[in-house]
Amino acid sequence: MEDPRDQTSGVQISDAVHPEIYDEEGVVRASFLASIGAAIADRDTLALKHEVSRLHQSEMGDVLEALMPEQRLALVDLMGADFDFSALTEVDEAIRMDIVDNMPNAQIAQAVQELDSDDAVYILEDLDEEDQDEILAQLPFTERVRLRRSLDYPEETAGRRMQTEFVAVPPFWTVGQTIDYMREDNNLPERFTQIFVIDPTFRLLGAIDLDQILRAKRTVKIEEIMHETRHAIPATMDQEEAARDFEQYDLLSAAVVDANDRLVGVLTIDDVVDVIQQEAEEDLLRMGGVGDEELSDTVRATSRSRIPWLSVNLVTAFLSASVIGFFDGTIEQMVALAVLMPIVASMGGNAATQTMTVTVRALATRDLDIYNAGRIIRREAMVGAINGVIFAVLIGIVAGLWFQNPDLGGIIAAAMVINMMAAALGGILIPLLLHKFGADPAIASAVFVTMVTDIVGFFSFLGLAAWWFGFF
Amino acid sequence: MEDPRDQTSGVQISDAVHPEIYDEEGVVRASFLASIGAAIADRDTLALKHEVSRLHQSEMGDVLEALMPEQRLALVDLMGADFDFSALTEVDEAIRMDIVDNMPNAQIAQAVQELDSDDAVYILEDLDEEDQDEILAQLPFTERVRLRRSLDYPEETAGRRMQTEFVAVPPFWTVGQTIDYMREDNNLPERFTQIFVIDPTFRLLGAIDLDQILRAKRTVKIEEIMHETRHAIPATMDQEEAARDFEQYDLLSAAVVDANDRLVGVLTIDDVVDVIQQEAEEDLLRMGGVGDEELSDTVRATSRSRIPWLSVNLVTAFLSASVIGFFDGTIEQMVALAVLMPIVASMGGNAATQTMTVTVRALATRDLDIYNAGRIIRREAMVGAINGVIFAVLIGIVAGLWFQNPDLGGIIAAAMVINMMAAALGGILIPLLLHKFGADPAIASAVFVTMVTDIVGFFSFLGLAAWWFGFF
Structure with a gap:
């Protein structure tokens, strides 16, 4: 079959694709990395530029991440102004810092001018203030003021993520005037899907999607087809909250306004997608007891970031151990209890993790609230009871046969039911309470929940055994 | 301060906002629900329509989810054709099915015609085939063919998620002709950001973003400004893979083509955002040992869906218990071992979960690959050794003092170092191996990883004690 792309001769190729740089797994091909590596080793600037010139920025980011640290620096150095x-907005923070720290501020200032303001801010915000000031001082006035304004908003706000390039027109213009303006003005943003309507003081009056403009006759006035900008985003709004607006209302871009409702920038869906990814990743990592880790972090940074969580777990583990210590006489008389007790704790821990995961996720997506909390708690308790009974029977039979002791089987079964109920209630109530008191349930739930199932598991099993066999 | 919205009088309000339906937490206000509930109870259709008429579809979805099941059905019933x-695309599957199952197929057929094709497919795909056929049979021919085509693509593919409404023009048209066409044609999609260029057989030649059209003079030919559609998506491509393209190349929409490279639809970023959310949610739930659960699932469905994971855990828990059983004589002679052994296992489990979480996430985002696997494995082993030594010292001192037995302190310290190393290696190698053999590391890693840390923890601690104290 003929390749349809053969028909596109004469077509303007904006930024051509290199599908061949990835293998079927989506990993950068070793052969491509090897030829880049060879060009770097030979300091063959021409060959290097030829290899990477047609890469999309995100492909270049993947290549940078796949290279050795010293190759990265050499590549940036060899590319010079063509880099x-x-x-850099597509690589891990540690890699970005490594590259930027190795460049003179003058070169960064030069490079930053080529970027959209949101990308420039993304790179500048991680630098220390001194470097930031030195770089900004070398920029033209308008550029400097724009970037400074973004950087003055707190981290992780809409103001930090916004692009300060946008198209804005007065309400009394016609569609024809607007189109002519866009045809003539060379200072338009690289991409846009919406134009904004403002008064002479830059107060936001409304917005129009580009398709609305294309559907309207030239004589129609802008104010007739603009719509109220219902989702104007205050520059100080948290980026996660802004992302939620984008998701809920299927926005492609939204106006960002300052405290006086003046248009200062535009937040676009591509940045929001990054925020959504980042927030989902944070939740997942927090549930696993790790912080803002990146694969490129050092051993020292990784080790240190994981210690707090392990320390909390150490305390709760000693608490559970002290419950066992309370029954040391019982265990001495029947060592089978020591063999079986981790099973009760482990099953409870797993059941609790299931409930907790669903709860944490539902809280994050706001699916769990005061209206359905009661219903969900009842449901989880029921599920805990049902699964508790099912596994109690299983474990009771196996344990009874293993130690040839039906009483022991009955006791572990009873302890299982108790612990599965505790798991269900702990798995939902602990995240709910943490959320209620303003703590992040993703980060703190797991440790408390397993503490509950360990303690209840050991206490119910050993306690029942001590009582039944009269070991007190 | 004056509200800027006061200046927008005379503005066309496309779908007005109800910010007051949410409280500060982002939860639907009880007062709003109460007034809807009252209107439903009174069967006051007029009041009901007044309350909900200005809601955005996603706001309506939130209201439906917050209502009682019988209120939902009554609301849909009372709203009739105005619903x-x-x-329905914004609510949990169980709620959607509940509502749709309670409607006659004729009414569904009527309602589906008002929807964009992607929304229609989203609702129809969950129905059983018989109902689907009956509903499709009542649609006009073009509509029927379009929906049928989408439904014929496998679940979770681009073909299922695409919208079949799009704007396409021939390459020899001018910008002026194209704009005039859009001004006259009333059959345009509700929203679009890109128009496609096709040959007479619908073969895709290129695409143009709307801002490119607005920048060009009327006399310019489409083929001069169109760009090659580098990211045309095969209709059979998995939606997750398509989402990755959107993320990597910051796409707003992409052409979907059939096996013959003919344009069949367009995939838009708002649907992709949903896919990204859904996939991130799936990963999180799988890591927690739960499947595609929704809060609205029944007790029975929830209980059943959680049993497989608990069963696997049961088997591994018995495996660990049998390791302890092997040392029952040792424990009998020193019951302190039974008290302390869960600490070793628990710390190992936690450390392993940290490593595993980072590994699973890195695999999902393709940050972990053959180039850096060796380096990351070494890093994790180092982190495991360092944190192992730190916590070994802590635990050793506390345990030695607790039982007044320095030897016991030394033994638990040694076992901790061993288990933390095992945790680090298990935490990274198990997900890597599962991934290599095509299994989903998110779903299966946790159970194997904790099995490793339990078994190594119990075996190293009890084994070292038996050897040191000569209990064999």
Whole structure:
């Protein structure tokens, strides 16, 4: 079959694709990395530029991440002014810092001017203030003021993520005037899907999607087709909250306004997608007891970041151990209890993790609230009871046969039911309470929940055994 | 301060906002629900329509989820033809099915015609085939063919998620002709950001973003400004893979093509955002040992879906218990071992979960690959050794003092170092191996990883004690 792309001769190729740089797994091909590596080793600037010139910024980012640290620096160095700084927005923070720290501020200032303001801010915000000031001082006035304004908003706000390039027109213009303006003005943002309507003081009056403009006759006035900007985002709004607005209302871009409702920038869906990914990743990592880790972090940074969580777990583990210690006489008389007790704790821990995961996720997506909390708690308790009974019977039979002791089987079964109920209630109530008191349930739930199932598991099993066999 | 919205009088309000339906937590206000509930109870259709008429589809979805099941059905019933079906794309599957199952197929057929094709497919795909056929049979021919085509693509593919409404023009048209066409044609999609260029057989030649059209003079030919559609998505491509393209290349929409490279639809970023959310949610739930659960699932469904994971855990728990059983004589002679052994296992389990979480996430985002696997494994082993030594010292001192037995302190310290190393290696190698053999590391890693840390923890601690104290 003929390749349809053969028909596109004469077509303007904006930024051509290199599908061949990835293998079927989506990993950068070793052969491509090898030829880049060879060009770097030979300091063959021409060959290097030829290899990477047609890469998309995100492809360049993947290549940078796949290279050795010293190769990265050499590549940036060899590329000189031809290095596309936007690729730095696509790599891990540690790699970005490594590259930027190795460049003179004058070169960064030069490169930053080529970038959209949101990309420039993304790179500048991680630098220390001194470097930031030195770089900003070397920029043209308008550029400097724009970037400074973004950087003055707190981290993780809409103001930090916004792009300060946008198209804005007065309400009394016609569609024809607007189109002519866009045809003539060379200072338009690289991409846009919406134009904004403002008064002479930059107060936001409304917005129009581009398709609305294309559907309207030239004589129609802008104010007739603009719509109220219902989702204007205050620059100080948390980026996660802004992302939620984008998701809920299927926005492609939204106006960002300052405290006086003046238009200061535009937040676009591509940045929001990054925020959504980042927030989902944070939740997952927090549930697993790790912080803002990246694969490129050092051993020292990784080790240190994991210690707090392990320390909390150490305390709760000693608490559970002290419950066992309370029954040391019982265990001495029947060592089978020591063999079986981790099973009760482990099953409870697993059941609790299931409930907790669903709860934490439902809280994050706001699916769990005061209206359905009661219903969900009842449901989880029921599920805990049902699964508790099912596994109690199983474990009771196996344990009874294993130690040739039906009483022991009955006791572990009873302890299982108790612990599965505790798991269900702990798995939902602990995240709910943490959320209620303003703590992040993703980060703190797991440790408390397993503490509950360990303690209840050991106490119910050993306690029942001590009582039944009269070991007190 | 004056509200800027006061200046927007005379503005066309496309779908007005109800910010007051949410409280500060983002939860639907009880007062709003109460007034809807009252209107439903009174069967006051007029009041009901007044309350909900200005809601965005996603707001309506939130209201439906917050209502009692019988209120939902009554609301849909009372609203009749005024009920906006697109709200059903914003609620949990169980709620959607409950509402749709209670409607005659004729009414569904009527409602589906008002929807964009992607929303219609989203609702139809969960129905059984018989109902689907009956509903499709009542649709006009073009509509029927379009929906049928989408439904014929496998679940979770681009073909299922695409919208079949799009704007396509021939390459020899001018910008002026294209704009005039859009001004006249009333059959345009509700929203679009890109128009496609096709040959007479619908073969895709290129695409143009709307801002490119607005920048070009009327006399410019489409083929001069169109760009090659580098990211045309095969209709059979998995939606997750398509989402990855959107993320990597910051796409707003992409052409979907059939096996013959003919344009069949367009995939838009708002649907992709949903896919990204859904996939991130799936990963999180799988890591927690739960499947595709929704809060609205029944007790029975929830209980059943959680049993497989608990069963696997049961087997591994018995395996660990049998390791302890092997040392029952040792424990009998020193019951302190039974008290302390869960600490070793628990710390190992936690450390392993940290490593595993980072590994699973890195695999999902393709940050972990053959180039850096060796380096990351070494890093994790180092982190495991360092944190192992730190916590070994802590635990050793506390345990030695607790039982007044320095030897016991030394033994638990040694076992901790061993288990933390095992945790680090298990935490990274198990997900890597599962991934290599095509299994989903998110779903299966946790159970194997904790099995490793339990078994190594119990075996190293009890084994070292038996050897040191000569209990064999």
